[in-house]
Amino acid sequence: MFEAIDWEWLRSSMDAPEVTLEVYAGIPEDLGRRIEVVDGRIIRCESPGPAHQIIQHNLVSALRDAVKQMDAGDQTFHKVVGDIDMLITEVPRLHYRRPDVVVYRCIEFDRGRWHRKPYATDCLLVIEIVSPGTVITDTRDKLAEYAQARVPHYWIVQMAGNDGQAVSIERFRLTVSGKYISDGVALRGTTLHAIDIIDPFTSRVTWEQLDDGI
Structure with a gap:
């Protein structure tokens, strides 16, 4: 359930015009480990081996x-x-x-x-x-x-x-x-x-x- 919510959050955020520091503060902790933000846009990071x-x-x-x-x-x-x-x-x-x-x-x-x-x-x-x-x-x-x-x-x-x-x-x-x-x-x-x-x-x-x- 939480995984689905996290990915829905990510999809909606990637469609947003810009990720601000205010948006960053609301990123779920487990999802935050898998992304970076470059020039206001979310970049999904692959899981390391x-x-x-x-x-x-x-x-x-x-x-x-x-x-x-x-x-x-x-x-x-x-x-x-x-x-x-x-x-x-x-x-x-x-x-x-x-x-x-x-x-x-x-x-x-x-x-x-x-x-x-x-x-x-x-x-x-x-x-x-x-x-x-x-x-x-x-x-x-x-x-x-x-x-x-x-x-x-x-x-x-x-x-x-x-x-x-x-x-x-x-x-x-x-x-x-x-x-x-x-x-x-x-x-x-x-x-x-x-x-x-x-x-x-x-x-x-x-x-x-x-x-x-x-």
Whole structure:
């Protein structure tokens, strides 16, 4: 019953001229996990496969420890989460994405309808794991959107066979001109570690750690 109501809500919303922040506030929670809003229009997101979800979980777990160490040294406070709505802009039209992994500064106060979820300007790092239906979105559209939103670091994870082991991680860094440049590519079978960095924090993660559970 609830599934039918959710999809009826989605159909009616997709026919609407524009999705505003007020409309966003009324989105059912379970449905909200399956959509993004781009320039005021609902975009339906495909359900990720098992390997995608495992890699996502392992990235969150591994990076959380690294970010904690960074925060302890810098006297800052960040969160590392997966699947959280990230507001890019509210005007002229609502535009938000739901990245696979986000590292963002802690929000200390409620932001009304956006509650304590991050704006893009709060984010230090955003990671997308490429699925069959998100290749162009993750490698072209979001690359441009996140740069324009001034997200300092963006990583793209590619999987074998579209839902297998992680085979590459390309890291992008925002320049002072507001464009991304490649900050390095880790390739399975070529580089020993999937992640081996000192910026924006120190982290070393093996391919086997990302595979755990696949």
